[in-house]
Amino acid sequence: MPVPVVLPAGFSSRAATDADVEAIHELVAATERELHGEAETAPDGIKAVLSRPGFDPAVDSVVVHDVDGRLAAWAWLNRGKRAQIDVDPGHRGLGIGTALLDWAEARAVEVGTTDWIAQAVDDKDQAGVDLVRARGYDVLAVNWQLELPMDSEPVIPALPEGLTVRPFAAGDAAAAHLLIEDAFDEWQPRRKSYEEWAAMMIERSSFAPERSPLIFAGDELVGAALCLDLPDTDEGYIEQLAVRRDHRGKGLARTLLAVARHGFYRRGKRNLTLWTHSDTGALAMYERLGMTVRRSTTMYRGGPF
Incomplete structure (x- = not known):
């Protein structure tokens, strides 16, 4: 009831x-x-x-x-x-x-x-912040929305030898889910089932497989940037980006961003955005790649009840 x-x-x-x-x-x-x-x-x-x-x-x-x-x-x-x-x-x-x-x-x-529940509050929403703070909620994490303007057609860097990049295809779903969840396991509170992940990501009508680059080492998926093409906006959105742990530090995130930017630029988009979470430790990497913070939300945790 x-x-x-x-x-x-x-x-x-x-x-x-x-x-x-x-x-x-x-x-x-x-x-x-x-x-x-x-x-x-x-x-x-x-x-x-x-x-x-x-x-x-x-x-x-x-x-x-x-x-x-x-x-x-x-x-x-x-x-x-x-x-x-x-x-x-x-x-x-x-x-x-x-x-x-x-x-x-x-x-x-x-x-x-x-024990506790969590709620994200936009950092500009002072009334919302005051409400959860008055209830004794404390800070659990911070989310940042980053942006990267595209004033000219992006240049795609060369990949290390043995790696290839291509757009997402229907048969890539299971491997993409595994890659994303393995990477996000390092900070998210629970692992999403394939069904839940698919409902929130690739089954959305705005999911853009043709603008979602995947990087392979042979036939193994080692990097992915899954993108949304939302209507009525001049921006492209990366909803999820992950690189397999054993292939980090090779510039794959830079390539994924560049390929995604290139695809959106060809579509007439002039800005690329994504969200990152404080527990990922990825903010500094994205800033090195030229992205800047546009807005932020804070995840507040309250309880016990």
Whole structure:
């Protein structure tokens, strides 16, 4: 049975459904435009959250509407550990975010989480930062969005002898999942199953296999940059980038970035972005490759409950 949400008068809540995807996208985009002057959220990213294996929207998500039926906020909790709350800029300061944080914590306890949950808050969202800080949440990690403008057609560097590069193909999915999860095991709290990874990555409508370079040593996959081609933007996005541990320090990340940039440049894109996590230790590497920080979010951890 869904955990109830105690909201201010005039607001109602229910579980999210696929029919809400576009409205949720518009809400999240509005928050991004308020904080950064532009939106990067895509509808297929919202749909991926609702459809990921192990996630039950009927009990793990909430949408909040005002008295006029307008979407005012939404929240979700994945596997009792990772929460996200977004409140429309026009409905802030009314206690909706507090009510949804109460819901997330109660839902976590219901599924057996009593130690902690984590939530990412944009570093420019002072109200959100103040809310989690007032609850005793502390910093778990920092995420940085990096960018690399493309003022001219990128030059692709030569690979070391014995290595080749080509775009992602359908038969590469299993190897790409293994490479990504092996690399991310070094910092992420849990390993994603193939089904969950695929739902969040290659099954998205914006996944761009033809602009996602893979590097091989013989027939072994040793590097990958999996990219999204989002509509209505002049930017290309690298969603996941990984190099196998035994092939690091050979310039493969530089080549993956260059090939991805080249493909997006040919598509008329003039900026390349990606996110990196403080636990990866990759920020300095990306900065050496010419990328700069554009925005950041902090992952806060709260509990026990």
